[in-house]
Amino acid sequence: MAFKCPACKKQWDVSLQVARHIFGTGDKKHREWIESQGVSYADLLVQQATNPGNASYQTVADLVEKAQDKL
Amino acid sequence: MTTTSLAKEKLHVINTHVHNIDGIAKVTGRATYSFDVKLPGMLYGKILRSPHPHAKIINIDASKALALHGVKAVVTGKDTLGVKQGIWRRYSELCDEQILPVEKVRYIGEPVAAVAAITEEIAEAALDLIEVEYEVLEGVYEPYEAMKKEAPEIHEGVERNINVTRHIEWGDVETGFEQADYIREDHFFCGGQAHMCMETRSAVASYTPEGKLTIYHSNQSAYYMQALMAGVLGMKEGNVRVIAQYVGGGFGGKFELDGAIFTSCILSMKLHRPVKVIYTREEDFIATKRRTPMHYWVRTGIKKDGTFCAREARVVSNGGAYTGMGATALYLTGFFHSFPYRWENYRYDGYRVYTNTLPSTSMRGFGAPQAMFCSEQQLEWIAADLGLDPIEMRRKNGHYAGYEVPGQAFIASCGLDEAFTVMKEWIAKKGKLPANRGIGFSAAGFMSGGIFNWFDTPYSFSSAVVTINQDATVELHIGATEIGQGSNTTMAIIAAETLGVKVEDIKVHSGDTDHCPADLGAWGSRQTLMTGNATKRACEDAKAQLLEFAYAKMGLNIVYDLDIKDRWVHIVARPERGMPFDELVTIALRGKDGQRIIGRGFYTPHRKGMISPAYSYMLQGVEVDIDPETGKIELLDSLTAHDCGQPINHLGLIGQLEGAFSMAAGYGYLEYMPYEDGKLMNPNLVDYKMIRATEMPETPIHDIDTYEPEGPYGAKEAGEGLTNPTAAAIGNAIFHALGVQMKECPIRPHMIVDALKEKAEKEKAGK
Amino acid sequence: MEKKIITLRVNKQDYELYINPKTLLVEAIRDYIGLTGTKRGCETVSCGACSVLVGDLAVKACSVLAMQCDGMEITTSEGLEDNGKLAPIQKAFLDEGAYQCGFCTSGMLMTTSGLLKENANPTKQEVKEAIEGNICRCTGYNSIVRAVERVAKGMYKEESL
Numbered sequence: 001m002a003f004k005c006p007a008c009k010k011q012w013d014v015s016l017q018v019a020r021h022i023f024g025t026g027d028k029k030h031r032e033w034i035e036s037q038g039v040s041y042a043d044l045l046v047q048q049a050t051n052p053g054n055a056s057y058q059t060v061a062d063l064v065e066k067a068q069d070k071l
Numbered sequence: 072m073t074t075t076s077l078a079k080e081k082l083h084v085i086n087t088h089v090h091n092i093d094g095i096a097k098v099t100g101r102a103t104y105s106f107d108v109k110l111p112g113m114l115y116g117k118i119l120r121s122p123h124p125h126a127k128i129i130n131i132d133a134s135k136a137l138a139l140h141g142v143k144a145v146v147t148g149k150d151t152l153g154v155k156q157g158i159w160r161r162y163s164e165l166c167d168e169q170i171l172p173v174e175k176v177r178y179i180g181e182p183v184a185a186v187a188a189i190t191e192e193i194a195e196a197a198l199d200l201i202e203v204e205y206e207v208l209e210g211v212y213e214p215y216e217a218m219k220k221e222a223p224e225i226h227e228g229v230e231r232n233i234n235v236t237r238h239i240e241w242g243d244v245e246t247g248f249e250q251a252d253y254i255r256e257d258h259f260f261c262g263g264q265a266h267m268c269m270e271t272r273s274a275v276a277s278y279t280p281e282g283k284l285t286i287y288h289s290n291q292s293a294y295y296m297q298a299l300m301a302g303v304l305g306m307k308e309g310n311v312r313v314i315a316q317y318v319g320g321g322f323g324g325k326f327e328l329d330g331a332i333f334t335s336c337i338l339s340m341k342l343h344r345p346v347k348v349i350y351t352r353e354e355d356f357i358a359t360k361r362r363t364p365m366h367y368w369v370r371t372g373i374k375k376d377g378t379f380c381a382r383e384a385r386v387v388s389n390g391g392a393y394t395g396m397g398a399t400a401l402y403l404t405g406f407f408h409s410f411p412y413r414w415e416n417y418r419y420d421g422y423r424v425y426t427n428t429l430p431s432t433s434m435r436g437f438g439a440p441q442a443m444f445c446s447e448q449q450l451e452w453i454a455a456d457l458g459l460d461p462i463e464m465r466r467k468n469g470h471y472a473g474y475e476v477p478g479q480a481f482i483a484s485c486g487l488d489e490a491f492t493v494m495k496e497w498i499a500k501k502g503k504l505p506a507n508r509g510i511g512f513s514a515a516g517f518m519s520g521g522i523f524n525w526f527d528t529p530y531s532f533s534s535a536v537v538t539i540n541q542d543a544t545v546e547l548h549i550g551a552t553e554i555g556q557g558s559n560t561t562m563a564i565i566a567a568e569t570l571g572v573k574v575e576d577i578k579v580h581s582g583d584t585d586h587c588p589a590d591l592g593a594w595g596s597r598q599t600l601m602t603g604n605a606t607k608r609a610c611e612d613a614k615a616q617l618l619e620f621a622y623a624k625m626g627l628n629i630v631y632d633l634d635i636k637d638r639w640v641h642i643v644a645r646p647e648r649g650m651p652f653d654e655l656v657t658i659a660l661r662g663k664d665g666q667r668i669i670g671r672g673f674y675t676p677h678r679k680g681m682i683s684p685a686y687s688y689m690l691q692g693v694e695v696d697i698d699p700e701t702g703k704i705e706l707l708d709s710l711t712a713h714d715c716g717q718p719i720n721h722l723g724l725i726g727q728l729e730g731a732f733s734m735a736a737g738y739g740y741l742e743y744m745p746y747e748d749g750k751l752m753n754p755n756l757v758d759y760k761m762i763r764a765t766e767m768p769e770t771p772i773h774d775i776d777t778y779e780p781e782g783p784y785g786a787k788e789a790g791e792g793l794t795n796p797t798a799a800a801i802g803n804a805i806f807h808a809l810g811v812q813m814k815e816c817p818i819r820p821h822m823i824v825d826a827l828k829e830k831a832e833k834e835k836a837g838k
Numbered sequence: 839m840e841k842k843i844i845t846l847r848v849n850k851q852d853y854e855l856y857i858n859p860k861t862l863l864v865e866a867i868r869d870y871i872g873l874t875g876t877k878r879g880c881e882t883v884s885c886g887a888c889s890v891l892v893g894d895l896a897v898k899a900c901s902v903l904a905m906q907c908d909g910m911e912i913t914t915s916e917g918l919e920d921n922g923k924l925a926p927i928q929k930a931f932l933d934e935g936a937y938q939c940g941f942c943t944s945g946m947l948m949t950t951s952g953l954l955k956e957n958a959n960p961t962k963q964e965v966k967e968a969i970e971g972n973i974c975r976c977t978g979y980n981s982i983v984r985a986v987e988r989v990a991k992g993m994y995k996e997e998s999l
Contacts, residue, residue, distance in 0.1 A: 017240075020238050020240060020418075020420075021238070023236055023238055023420070024236060024237060024238020024239075024420070025238075026233075026235070026236040027162075027164075028164070040230075041230070042230035042231040042233060043231075045231070045233055045236065045422065046218045046219075046231055046233070048420065049218065049385065049387050049420075049422040050215060050218065050387075052256075052368075090932045090933070090935075091932075091935060091937075093940070094931075094932045094935075094937070095924075095932070096940075097937050097940030097943050098915070098924070098928040098931045098932060098937065098940075098943060098947065099875070099915065099916065099918070099919055099924070099928065100873070100874070100875015100876070100914065100915035100916040100944050101875070101916075102940050103874060104877075104941065106877065106878075106941075107868075107874035109872075267973075267975055268939070268941075268975060269877070269879050269885070269887060269939060269941035269942050269973065269974070269975050269976075270877070270879075270939070270941045271879070317939075317940060318939060319877075319939045319940070319941030320938075320939040320941060320975050320976060321939075322975070351881055352879065352880040352881055352882070352885075353881070554939060555937075555938035555939025555940060555941075555976050556938065557938065722934075722935035723935065725935065725981070726935045726938055726976070726977055726978075726981055727938075729977060729978035729979075729980050729981060730938060730975075730976045730977050730978045731978075732978055733977075733978035733979065734975070734978075755880065755881075755882050755884070756879075756880045756882055756884035756885050756973065757882050757884050761973065761975075762978070762979075763970050763971075763973065763979075764965075764966040764967075764969045764970050764972075764979040764982070764983065765963075765966045765967060765970050767966070767978055767979045767980060769980070770978065770980055
């Protein structure tokens with residue numbers, strides 16, 4: 001199945017990819033969507049930048065998956 | 072793809088030994104730089120700079136300064152429109168810099184006010200009389216600190232001071248790592264570097280009552296300066312003329328607005344008199360921009376046989392106070408970190424963080440020298456860990472002509488394989504080395520101009536207009552900026568080759584926005600390919616117009632081809648049959664009712680991927696000697712194996728490569744910018760060390776013959792890309808000489824001494 | 839400080855200057871006489887862009903006062919050519935491409951001219967040591983060294999007679 005970016009509707013096969021796209025774009029539109037999910041964009045980004053692994057991306061990927069029904 | 076013999080035979084001017092067309096002016100002292108410009112009635116400007124890394128400007132009282140005899144004006148941010156500008160014009164949030172800030176300062180050295188006076192001495196004395204009341208704010212200087220929750224906010228609303236993020240990915244990185252037999256992770260830190268142009272930032276602005284502004288300015292893109300100044304002054308671009316005829320070096324530091332151009336314009340507009348602002352060397356160090364310092368984390372997965380499986384890199388860069396071209400550096404470092412190898416699975420995440428230090432930006436190599444310092448050293452260590460031949464391991468995974476970097480770029484020409492062979496022979500010839508001596512090499516690739524248009528120009532990336540005079544001399548108007556790299560000569564060579572005349576027939580007009588078509592300028596190694604293509608097309612246009620008259624005059628069967636070479640218009644199959652070029656021009660002029668022959672050409676890349684229309688490849692080898700007692704590094708010898716497609720300007724190419732080596736070697740082990748509480752500790756040429764003549768080794772160059780189909784006559788980048796491999800090559804030489812791994816550049820003596828100590832302790836403990 | 843009248847003989851021309859005694863030679867040449875071929879690249883006598891010949895000696899013109907050169911013979915890059923005829927070192931710089939942006943070039947020309955006056959046949963190391971105090975950010979120096987070697991080899995001798 002394809003996953004759409006909740007902010008701009010671009011789509012990928014994997015939700016993690018959408019999460020990477022959201023961080024990689026990082027503009028206001030995408031930041032706001034993350035914030036609207038009740039998590040802090042900055043916190044996630046700092047976590048991603050300073051710790052090994054991909055915990056932040058996974059968090060967002062999960063949110064992206066949950067959001068698919070409403071798109 | 073290699074050159075066909077047919078293409079080669081056609082060249083008459085290209086790659087011959089041609090003197091730089093600006094040469095006489097430069098060796099006789101006639102060349103006049105912005106630094107030298109003096110206009111009637113000219114005033115001298117000086118800039119008052121912030122002593123604080125982070126502070127609110129509460130009040131500025133200039134009354135005492137204005138009372139000083141000879142002072143004509145003092146301006147502050149309040150005298151400007153307060154436009155936040157930046158070179159990434161498509162993204163308003165990245166246009167974040169007021170050159171004279173209105174409310175607060177964000178780094179030591181940031182302009183706060185500017186004075187114009189009848190002499191430089193008076194202007195300088197007036198600076199001491201300006202009273203500025205600051206509210207000092209807490210500063211933060213390192214990106215990891217600036218990302219903390221409790222860190223001060225440098226730009227309003229930018230959470231955690233995160234300025235830009237970049238993500239590049241292809242393949243399936245997780246699966247790639249699963250397939251790997253060996254995975255290695257390393258942390259690196261690459262420092263900043265000063266552009267250190269010999270000509271410090273210089274500008275002379277002259278605003279006249281008809282509302283026109285003329286600016287002599289030392290820059291890498293007259294068009295960018297015109298557009299950016301028009302933006303901050305609320306003027307029409309057409310009313311701003313920027314002249315950058317001779318420029319004393321650029322290296323990536325002179326295509327954003329600087330304090331010299333901005334304050335000279337503001338003062339001149341206030342006074343309707345010419346105002347000159349030139350930076351001292353100290354100002355040039357503390358208040359321009361610098362190479363972006365980067366923290367790199369690299370994870371690489373590889374099979375036992377040396378096949379590359381996956382790579383993941385993460386970068387946190389110290390952005391300093393403003394965005395500038397730093398956003399582009401963050402992108403390009405991530406892309407070129409993959410070069411020059413075929414990573415099936417690759418991922419890069421980059422984070423640029425604001426701090427209260429000198430803004431960081433592009434500098435020769437544009438993020439790639441940092442990328443290669445990390446990549447090429449780690450690969451060398453992996454080869455050693457696995458007992459693989461470092462050349463063959465790289466060769467096996469290297470780019471080749473016809474390869475596509477997945478979703479990113481198409482490689483149409485690539486001389487990498489031959490470069491490995493050349494390097495292997497050079498290393499083998501060196502034989503066994505004495506103690507404390509090592510050879511290292513590093514591979515790299517680079518772009519030939521960027522495809523991206525973050526500046527949002529409505530113009531072609533490059534344009535050229537060629538005009539044929541009645542005596543068969545040629546005027547070539549290009550927007551490219553000559554900054555010493557030899558672009559005027561390169562374009563003259565391309566024009567002479569295409570039109571079939573001699574280099575001395577071509578007069579090149581560049582670096583003047585009133586008379587030259589727009590061109591993005593001299594950065595990202597773009598001019599040879601892009602302006603070169605525009606020049607070639609313009610000349611082809613003019614030539615086609617001329618040849619119509621030759622066909623008519625000679626009454627030929629249409630199957631015959633006509634051409635012009637060495638000022639001789641002739642039938643290709645019967646070269647002796649023809650007429651002199653000037654005769655043809657006379658005929659054409661008569662036939663066109665006296666209209667001059669004008670050819671137009673332009674170039675904008677299309678369908679060339681995400682990054683660049685073409686890529687150059689290079690290997691740098693160095694032989695170093697290290698004193699283990701002191702850690703002092705000496706460069707003994709070097710070899711450059713280089714693929715730039717068809718070389719255009721033979722002498723210019725050698726100069727560019729030798730010069731790139733010296734700057735890159737300096738980055739590798741000398742050029743260090745230490746900051747303490749936001750203050751640069753060595754802003755002068757005594758304490759900022761760089762390569763001097765005695766440190767420079769021999770620099771033999773092996774040119775690899777390839778043909779780049781997208782480039783003019785097969786040409787692509789040269790001169791910037793060679794800044795990329797050298798720091799890693801020095802690191803690898805140290806590794807082979809002493810067995811220590813240097814993870815920070817510049818590699819300073821104490822780091823070697825410490826690493827040797829640590830190694831000895833480990834060995835002792837191991838026994 | 840009281841201003842003084844001094845005479846500088848620059849490129850075989852006498853200039854009478856009325857200057858502040860603390861005026862540097864480079865300021866006298868650039869700002870008073872108006873010869874801008876001589877550049878300035880630092881304030882710390884460390885870049886060599888302002889090198890000129892005082893007599894036969896290469897000197898950084900920011901390291902001496904104009905006063906100290908009163909009555910002396912000074913040569914700048916503009917004084918190397920003879921009415922359009924280039925000096926051997928200038929020709930050698932052209933042939934080797936020993937300049938790029940050109941901002942250090944005047945200083946390099948004068949420092950190497952001084953070297954060749956002192957030592958007509960310098961070794962490579964001697965050339966490098968002679969220009970160690972001159973920074974060139976563009977060329978990496980080797981083309982400059984080659985240019986000096988060309989002159990030392992006498993490659994422009996016949997032309998310059």
